[in-house]
Amino acid sequence: MDVKRLTKLGLLTCLALIIFIIELRIPDIVPIPGVKLGLANIVTVYCIYTFTPAETAMMLFSRILLGALFSGNLMALWYSIAGGVLCFAGMVLLRRIADEKNIWFLSVIGAVLHNIGQITVAMIVLKSKTVIGYLPFLLISGCIAGLFTGISAQLITKRLNKN
Amino acid sequence: MNRRKVFIIITAAIMLVSAAWCAYLMLRPAGENIIISQDGKELYRIDITRTPDRNIEVEYEGRKNIIEIKDGEVRMQHADCPDHICIETGRLRPDTPIVCLPNRLVIEYENSTVDGTAR
Numbered sequence: 001m002d003v004k005r006l007t008k009l010g011l012l013t014c015l016a017l018i019i020f021i022i023e024l025r026i027p028d029i030v031p032i033p034g035v036k037l038g039l040a041n042i043v044t045v046y047c048i049y050t051f052t053p054a055e056t057a058m059m060l061f062s063r064i065l066l067g068a069l070f071s072g073n074l075m076a077l078w079y080s081i082a083g084g085v086l087c088f089a090g091m092v093l094l095r096r097i098a099d100e101k102n103i104w105f106l107s108v109i110g111a112v113l114h115n116i117g118q119i120t121v122a123m124i125v126l127k128s129k130t131v132i133g134y135l136p137f138l139l140i141s142g143c144i145a146g147l148f149t150g151i152s153a154q155l156i157t158k159r160l161n162k163n
Numbered sequence: 164m165n166r167r168k169v170f171i172i173i174t175a176a177i178m179l180v181s182a183a184w185c186a187y188l189m190l191r192p193a194g195e196n197i198i199i200s201q202d203g204k205e206l207y208r209i210d211i212t213r214t215p216d217r218n219i220e221v222e223y224e225g226r227k228n229i230i231e232i233k234d235g236e237v238r239m240q241h242a243d244c245p246d247h248i249c250i251e252t253g254r255l256r257p258d259t260p261i262v263c264l265p266n267r268l269v270i271e272y273e274n275s276t277v278d279g280t281a282r
Contacts, residue, residue, distance in 0.1 A: 031251040033262065073245060075265050098170070105170035112177060126262065127203025128269045133259045136184035143178050 001055065009051065009059050016043035016063045017070065024071055032134060034079075034118055035141045038111060038149055040067075045091070045107050045153035049100065050161060053092045060088055082121040083114035103157060107150025111142035188258035196273035197237055197255065199230060201266070208273070211235050223266040230270060237270060239263065 020040040028035065040063065047056040064084050068077035090113040091106050098106050115138040122131045199207040201223060212235055219230040226243035237255040244265040252261050260271035 028251065031248070031253060032259070033246075033248040033252075033264070075245075097166070099166070102167055102170055105174065108174050108177075122262070122264065125264065126267055126269055128200065128260070128271075130260045130269060130271045131262060133188055134262075136181040136188065137259070139181035140178060140185065143174060143181070147174070 005051070005055065009047075009055055012043050012047060013059050013062050013066075016040045016059070017066055019043065020063065020067045021070055030137075030141065032137050032141075034115065034134065034138050037145050038114070041087075041107060041110060041114075041146075041149045042153045042156065044088070045103060045110070045150065046157050046160070048091050048095055048106070049103065049157050053095075056092075057088060060084055078125070079118045079121050083117035086117035087111070087114040089113075100154075100157065100161075103154035104147060104150030107153055108143055108146035111146030111149075112139055115139055115142045185258075189256075191257055193257035194273045197270060198273055199268070199270050201268050211237060221266075221268060223268065226266050228263055228266055228268055237261070239270070242266065 017040075019042070023037060023039050026037070043063075044056065044060050047059050051059070061081075061084065064077070064080045068074055068080060087110040091110045094106050094109055115135065119132060119135045119138065122134075123129060195210050195212050197207075197209050197211050198205055199209070199219065199221065201221060206221065207219065209232070211232060214232060216233045218240065219232070221228045221230065227241065228239060228243070228249070229241035231238055231240040238253060239249040239261055242249050242263055244263060246265075249261050249263040249268070252259075255261050255270055255272070257272050260269050262269055
């Protein structure tokens, strides 16, 4: 990896962190734990279409780790990591099928997988099956949020990769 | 059929299935018993239609939760955790449990488990 790519990835990590921290300041609209826009995912989706999977993974996991440290919520780290790993794996696989005109779909599936990962960890931590009752609510919000961030990522990727 | 159409159909299908699942959870009648459990172990099983108004204190690793039962409704009144999501959840509804992740606490209606509905 040359210095130029490394610098770019560093800047993108920084950008994702800033978006992540600003989003924490937005008050919750729905009182369901886990419902959020996930704006930082725009950067991840852009990376998947611009960098190699290994480089994207480096960016994503530095962001998750630093994000948990900065927000002071280490409990949320496990949920973020589980969601992040599932979401990343699914998006890398889908990257082969979805071309640059269908980036939004990648983001929707990413959001859905993220929610499934989170709920799975919650079920393990709480040793309770009932928590799965949150999943359908999270899936609907995840689809809408994923669509929104996906369309944003699609526009950004199209314009940035033109030159 | 091009790829875009397939992708739109898959997205719509996920939304529809989730919406149906939500509706199923919300329309289900509430039971009479609530279960308060921590770390997978049941602490209390209370018939809220009959129990008098009371507060229940639960501790986990030195952190405290206070559960309020009032007029047949249950909500989290106090929690020693950073996010207070459980308090913001409001009163307990039959579709989703009240969860305090840092203190591993779950409050739910008895019939809201997967096993309960199958019975």
